[in-house]
Amino acid sequence: MKIAVCISCVPDTTSKINFTENNTEFNKEGIQFIINPNDEFGLTKAIFIKEKNQAEVIVVSVGESSIEPVLRKALAIGADSAVRIDNKAKDSICVAKNLSSFLVENKFDLIIMGKESADYNGGIVHGIVAENIGMQFVNACVGLEISDNSYIIDREMEGGTEKVKIKSPVIIAGQKGLVEEKDLKIPNMRGIMQARTKPLNVLESESFDFIQSIEFSKPSENKECVFIDEENVAELVKILNEKEKVL
Amino acid sequence: MKMLVFAENWDGIFKKSSFEAISYSRGLAEQNNYELITLCFNNVSEDELNKLSKYGSSMVITTNPIDKVDSISMSKMISDLTIQHDIKLFVFSSTYSSKMFAPRLSAKLNSSIFTNVVELPSSVNPLQLKKKVFSSKAFEIAKSSSEKNIIMLHPNSYGVKEFSSDLKSSEFTAESNSEIEIINIEKSSGKVNLSEAEIVVSAGRGMKGPENWELIEELANCLNAATACSKPVSDIGWRPHSEHVGQTGKTVAPNLYFAIGISGAIQHLAGVNSSKVMVAINTDPEASFFKAAHYGIVGDAFNVVPKLIEEIKNIKN
Ligand SMILES: Cc1cc2nc3c(=O)[nH]c(=O)nc-3n(C[C@H](O)[C@H](O)[C@H](O)COP(=O)(O)OP(=O)(O)OC[C@H]3O[C@@H](n4cnc5c(N)ncnc54)[C@H](O)[C@@H]3O)c2cc1C
Ligand SMILES: Nc1ncnc2c1ncn2[C@@H]1O[C@H](COP(=O)(O)O)[C@@H](O)[C@H]1O
Numbered sequence: 001m002k003i004a005v006c007i008s009c010v011p012d013t014t015s016k017i018n019f020t021e022n023n024t025e026f027n028k029e030g031i032q033f034i035i036n037p038n039d040e041f042g043l044t045k046a047i048f049i050k051e052k053n054q055a056e057v058i059v060v061s062v063g064e065s066s067i068e069p070v071l072r073k074a075l076a077i078g079a080d081s082a083v084r085i086d087n088k089a090k091d092s093i094c095v096a097k098n099l100s101s102f103l104v105e106n107k108f109d110l111i112i113m114g115k116e117s118a119d120y121n122g123g124i125v126h127g128i129v130a131e132n133i134g135m136q137f138v139n140a141c142v143g144l145e146i147s148d149n150s151y152i153i154d155r156e157m158e159g160g161t162e163k164v165k166i167k168s169p170v171i172i173a174g175q176k177g178l179v180e181e182k183d184l185k186i187p188n189m190r191g192i193m194q195a196r197t198k199p200l201n202v203l204e205s206e207s208f209d210f211i212q213s214i215e216f217s218k219p220s221e222n223k224e225c226v227f228i229d230e231e232n233v234a235e236l237v238k239i240l241n242e243k244e245k246v247l
Numbered sequence: 248m249k250m251l252v253f254a255e256n257w258d259g260i261f262k263k264s265s266f267e268a269i270s271y272s273r274g275l276a277e278q279n280n281y282e283l284i285t286l287c288f289n290n291v292s293e294d295e296l297n298k299l300s301k302y303g304s305s306m307v308i309t310t311n312p313i314d315k316v317d318s319i320s321m322s323k324m325i326s327d328l329t330i331q332h333d334i335k336l337f338v339f340s341s342t343y344s345s346k347m348f349a350p351r352l353s354a355k356l357n358s359s360i361f362t363n364v365v366e367l368p369s370s371v372n373p374l375q376l377k378k379k380v381f382s383s384k385a386f387e388i389a390k391s392s393s394e395k396n397i398i399m400l401h402p403n404s405y406g407v408k409e410f411s412s413d414l415k416s417s418e419f420t421a422e423s424n425s426e427i428e429i430i431n432i433e434k435s436s437g438k439v440n441l442s443e444a445e446i447v448v449s450a451g452r453g454m455k456g457p458e459n460w461e462l463i464e465e466l467a468n469c470l471n472a473a474t475a476c477s478k479p480v481s482d483i484g485w486r487p488h489s490e491h492v493g494q495t496g497k498t499v500a501p502n503l504y505f506a507i508g509i510s511g512a513i514q515h516l517a518g519v520n521s522s523k524v525m526v527a528i529n530t531d532p533e534a535s536f537f538k539a540a541h542y543g544i545v546g547d548a549f550n551v552v553p554k555l556i557e558e559i560k561n562i563k564n
Contacts, residue, residue, distance in 0.1 A: 011381075013494050013495070013513070013514045013517070014513055014514070017381045017384040017385050019385070026381075037494070037495040038495070092360070092362075093353070093359065093360065096350075096354070118381075118382055118494060118495075119380070119381055120380055120381075121362065121363060121379070121380060121381070121382060122350075122360075122362045122363075123341075123346050123350075123362065124346070124349070124350035124353070124360055124362055124399075125350075126350070127318065127346070127347060127348070127349070127350025127351045127353075127354070128350045128351070128353060128354045128360075130318065130350075130351060130354075131322065131350070131351040131352075131353075131354035131355055132354050136317075136318070136319060136426065136427065137318050137347060137351070138316065138347075139318075139343060139346055139347045140343055140346075142488070152430065155316070155343075156343065156489065157343045157344070158257060158262075158342060158343055158440055158442060158443065159257070159434055159435055159438075159440040160432060160433050160434040160435050161432075161433050161489075162316065162429060162431070162432045162433070163429070163430040163431050163432075163433075164316055164427050164428060164429050164430060165427070165428040165430055166426065166427050166428075167426060175495075176488055176491065176495060176496070177488050181482045182482070209392050210358075210359045210391070210392055210393055211359050211361070211389050211390070211391055211392065212389065212390045212391075212392060213387055213388075213389050213390075214375065214387075214388040214389060214390050215387070215388045216380070216385050216386065216387050216388075217385065217386045217388075218384070218385050218386070219383075219384075219385070219386065219520075223541070225527070225537045225538070225539075225540045225541065225542065225543045226541065226542050226543070227537075227542075227543050227544070227545065228542060228543070228544050229544075230544050230545065230546030230547075230550065230551050233544070233551060233554040233555050233558050234558045234561075236526070236542060236544065236555070236558075237555065237558040237559055237561075237562060238562075239542065240503065240524065240526070240542075241562055244503075244523075244524050244541075246445075246446070246502045246503040246523065246524050247446075247470065247503070247559070247562070
C-alpha cells in the first residue's frame, strides 16, 4: 500500500508574527519552521500503518528550499522518501493544484493531510485536491482503521462524531485524536542517521493566479485589562450584563 | 448578478451560523444590487424555513435529502444549480460540512475561494476581502483574479442582522447516490455545542483535577454555555479532546469567553482571541491571559467561581 502524507511547514506555534516589505510579506527572520501540528498526527498515523500493514510512506510538501530540514525531520520520523515541490506556497489554490499533479501521477491508496495549516488556516487544500484528482474526502478525522479494501473513519462534526466506511482510495484530513498526543513519533538517533540518505526529490512547480495578497495587518492591541476585586464578583456580572450585554 | 448562500440545517433546524451567513449575504446583495438565492438541503419544515426570511432570504431553493458526509454529491449538486442559475458568488459559513464541499466546489467551478473572511468586501469588482490568517494573529487583504468566487465566513465576526423579506421557495431535485456508508453517529448529548456557543466557560490546569470540573459545568449550565479546556487538560485526560481549544485544537469565537486557571500561552490564545469579551480568573497576577483579557479577577478559582455562579443566578431570576 502506498501512502502520501502532505505536510505544510509552518512557523513554530510560539512565533510572533511580523511582516516586511510594506506589510506584503511574512517576515521569516528568526522563525523556526515545524511540521504543521495537524500534519504531525497524520505522519505518525502513516508510520503506524506502515509498521502494521507494510506500506510505503511518502511525504510531500510545496515550499522553498528552506523547508528541507523539516522534510528531513519527517524522514527521520520514519517516512521512506520526501518530495518537495518548489514554490513559494503562498496561496492554497496554487498549493493544491501542484499537489494534485503529483498525487495523480503517483497513484496512492491513502492520502493524509491535516485539518488545517497553522499559517494560512484555510482548511481547503485537501478539498481542492480531492476534486482535482476525483477522490472521496473526509475532513476532521479523529480515527482511522483499515479493513480489506476500505477505511473506517471517525470524523468530527457539529455536536458529535460519525463513523463512516469508504472504499479505497481516499483523502483524509487528520488532527489530534487520529493518534494520541503521547504517541506522536519523535526522531531517534538511528532515524536521523537514516534520514540523511533517504531520497528527497525536488520537483518543479506551476504557478497559478487566482488570489493576490495585497497587504497584511495585525489586530489592534487590546485595551488594558480591567481588574475587578475578587470580593466584588457582583460588579463583574453587572458589567457583563449591562455594559457588554453578553450574558 | 446572482449570488447563493448556503443555509445549513442540523436535523431540520437552522443555527446561528446559517443566519449569520444569510445576514452577511443580504448585506452584500443590498450593497451591490445582487439577486440572492438561499440554498437549503433536506426536508425543513415550513415554519423553520420561514425563519430565513427574518434575515433577508427571499428566494429559497430546497432539495431532497443529501448525505452530509459525501462531499462529491454535495458539491455536484451545487455546481448543477450554479449552471442552471448562472451564479457567480457563493457564501458559506465555516461548518464541518461546508469545509468539506466548498473547496471541492471551488475546484469544480475553477473559482477563487476565501476563508476566515471577517467583513463585507471593500470592493466587488475585482473582489477584495479581509480575512484572518496565522491563527488569528494577523489579517490579510486578498484580491481575486477570478470571475467566480466563494466566501467562507469566520464565525461570529459579521453577526446576525435582521432584515425581513417575503419568502418564495422552490425545489431542486438532485441525484444522491453516495458511496459512503454511515456506520453510526455519536452525538454528545444534551450539551451546548462548542463551535456554536454564545458563551464558553473554559478551564485549565489551575483546576487541579477532573473532579473539580463540577464547578465549571455548573457555571456553564447557568449561562447556557459550552465547556472547553486547555490542551494539557485534554492531553492528561481530565476532559475529552473535543473540548481542547487553541492553535492545535478548536477555534472558537463566542461573545463571552471565561478562562479559568488558564495561563494564557500564545497557542491557547490563538484559538480563542476572536472572542468578543474575554474574562480571566487566575491566582497569578502576572499570568499572560491578563494581557489579552478584557476583564480579570486575580483570585482562586475555587473561591471566585462559586460566587460567580451565585451572582449569575441572582440576575437570571
Ligand atoms: C506545538 C504546541 C501546540 C500547542 N497548542 C495548544 C493549544 O491548542 N491549546 C492550548 O491550550 N495549549 C496549547 N499548547 C500548550 C501551551 O503552550 C500551554 O502549555 C498550555 O496552554 C497551558 O495550559 P494551562 O494554562 O491549562 O496550564 P498552566 O500553564 O499550568 O497554567 C495554569 C494556570 O492556572 C493558574 N492557577 C493555578 N491554580 C489556580 C487556582 N486555584 N485558581 C485560579 N488559577 C489558578 C496558574 O497561575 C496558571 O496561570 C501548545 C503547545 C505547543 C508546544
Ligand atoms: N505547502 C503545502 N505543502 C503540502 N501540503 C500542504 C501545504 N499546505 C497545506 N497542505 C496540506 O493541506 C492541509 C490543509 O492546509 P490549509 O488548507 O492551508 O489549511 C495541511 O494540513 C496539509 O496537509
